[in-house]
Amino acid sequence: MFDLLSLVRPNIRAMKPYSSARDEFQGEAHVMLDANENSLGSAGPELFNRYPDPLQRAVKAELAKLKGVAENQIFLGNGSDEAIDLLVRLVCIPGQDSILVLPPTYGMYEVAANLNDVRLERLPLTPDFQIASETIAQIVASDAKIVFLCSPNNPTGNLLHAEAIEKILRGFRGLVVVDEAYADFAAFPSWTTRLAEFPNLVVLQTFSKAWGLAGLRLGMAFASPDVVGFLNKIKPPYNVSEATQQHALAALHDAARFEQMREQLLIGRNWLAERLPELAIIEKVFPSDANFLLARFRPDATAVYEFLVARGIIVRNRTTQPGCAGTLRLTVGTPSENEQLLQALQEFK
Numbered sequence: 001m002f003d004l005l006s007l008v009r010p011n012i013r014a015m016k017p018y019s020s021a022r023d024e025f026q027g028e029a030h031v032m033l034d035a036n037e038n039s040l041g042s043a044g045p046e047l048f049n050r051y052p053d054p055l056q057r058a059v060k061a062e063l064a065k066l067k068g069v070a071e072n073q074i075f076l077g078n079g080s081d082e083a084i085d086l087l088v089r090l091v092c093i094p095g096q097d098s099i100l101v102l103p104p105t106y107g108m109y110e111v112a113a114n115l116n117d118v119r120l121e122r123l124p125l126t127p128d129f130q131i132a133s134e135t136i137a138q139i140v141a142s143d144a145k146i147v148f149l150c151s152p153n154n155p156t157g158n159l160l161h162a163e164a165i166e167k168i169l170r171g172f173r174g175l176v177v178v179d180e181a182y183a184d185f186a187a188f189p190s191w192t193t194r195l196a197e198f199p200n201l202v203v204l205q206t207f208s209k210a211w212g213l214a215g216l217r218l219g220m221a222f223a224s225p226d227v228v229g230f231l232n233k234i235k236p237p238y239n240v241s242e243a244t245q246q247h248a249l250a251a252l253h254d255a256a257r258f259e260q261m262r263e264q265l266l267i268g269r270n271w272l273a274e275r276l277p278e279l280a281i282i283e284k285v286f287p288s289d290a291n292f293l294l295a296r297f298r299p300d301a302t303a304v305y306e307f308l309v310a311r312g313i314i315v316r317n318r319t320t321q322p323g324c325a326g327t328l329r330l331t332v333g334t335p336s337e338n339e340q341l342l343q344a345l346q347e348f349k
Contacts, residue, residue: 002173002200004226007091007145012234020237022054052242055232059245062252063220067192072225075232076240080181080204080219084148085112086231087177087202087221091145092118100139100147102131103322104155106179109148124322129156129286131164140171147172152182155318155329157288159186169198175227177202182290184210184262185269192222199224209291210262211251216244265291268332272342276330279345283326292331294318301326304348311344 005013021035033039035051042049060071067074077083088099098119101109105125113120121144123135131149139147147168151160169176178191180203191203202223208214218240221231251258272293276285281304286294297304305317305328316329330341 004199004224004230007174008230009089009091009093012090012230015233017233018237020051020054022051023237046243048242050242051238052240052245054237054239056240056245059240059248059252062249066252066255067190067222069192069195069222070225073195073222073228075221075223075228075235077219077221077231077235078239079208079217080179080206080221081108081112082235082239083202083204083219083221083231084108084177085115086234087146087175088112088116088118090230090234091175092116094118098142098144100142100144102135102147102149104129104153104318104324105148105150106154106181122322125153125156127323129153129158129323130161131168136164136167136171139168142172142174145174146177147174148177148179150179150181152180152186152289154179154181154290155292155316155321155324155327156286156294157182157290157292158286159188159289162188165191169194169201172200174200175202176200177204179204181206181209185266185291186289188289195222195224199226202227207248207251210265211258212261213247213251216247218244218248265332268335268338269293271335272330272332272338275342276345279342281345281348292329294324294327294329296326297328298326301328304328304345307348308341308344313341313344315341 025034037051038049041047056076059076060074063074064071075083094117098121099113100121100123102125103122110120123138126132149160149165152158153160165178180190183190183205191201195201202221205220207216207218269288273285276282276295281297283296283298301319302317305315308315318324318327318329
């Protein structure tokens, strides 16, 4: 049975969170003299002299409508990386507890574990980058506090089988974090639609990929109100800037542009997926549910990487990652960038 209170670190259960000026007064007033802000204004052309809403209520109200969740099921942070770090801090006692990852996978889970002095347990994916039945059994039996499941996975691009994730959700006693940074490019419902079924489920999403707002650094975590309440308790008081909140609201009101970009990137992904396998230097292009393709090159992926760099084309060399020997990760670009990439690869000797 999942028991959140027993999972959360005792010192966090007992701690009193910092109370900011904007926590203690919410609403509009003509004279704001409570937060030691600069009442004269701001340097630069925009006014940002007032602290932002610490709970980002306006953004969450729009997100709740878009995602079909309640506002108190949403946590917003400085990229998804903040949520990853806070989740580890929330439940893992330094020097004592562990988290589970399934390599190859996103590297920030390991960084968060190392930063917080938390042991990292690795259970590799299968050669086709799925979760084996014996791995599911190991996860369910583990005493780890969190398992991170990246789906669509980075750097491989594929969705993890829903049946495997569901078995883990039903059996694992800790938090199950499904990282959906690339979910907007996948033809599968988000796990946010299953939040009511699984109190141990946390779903991560981001504005950095399909929304095209990587420079804003805004990530989302969707979970039970209890989990979100604890994340709000331990986060920095003003972790999302006013500028970021304003830009996020503008983006959420521009859903047509979001959909247009998403569709164009899917067309570009399909265009590359059809043409890359025709190249003699490519041994395999892995199926992708993301905005990138993982390709295995012959005979030397690093030589291809350096060849592309010399031509001003930068891709990601993933050949040192578990199960990814000889691979490069190719982000889908504009139509022109995709053509330049293909042309360069055709010229490699």
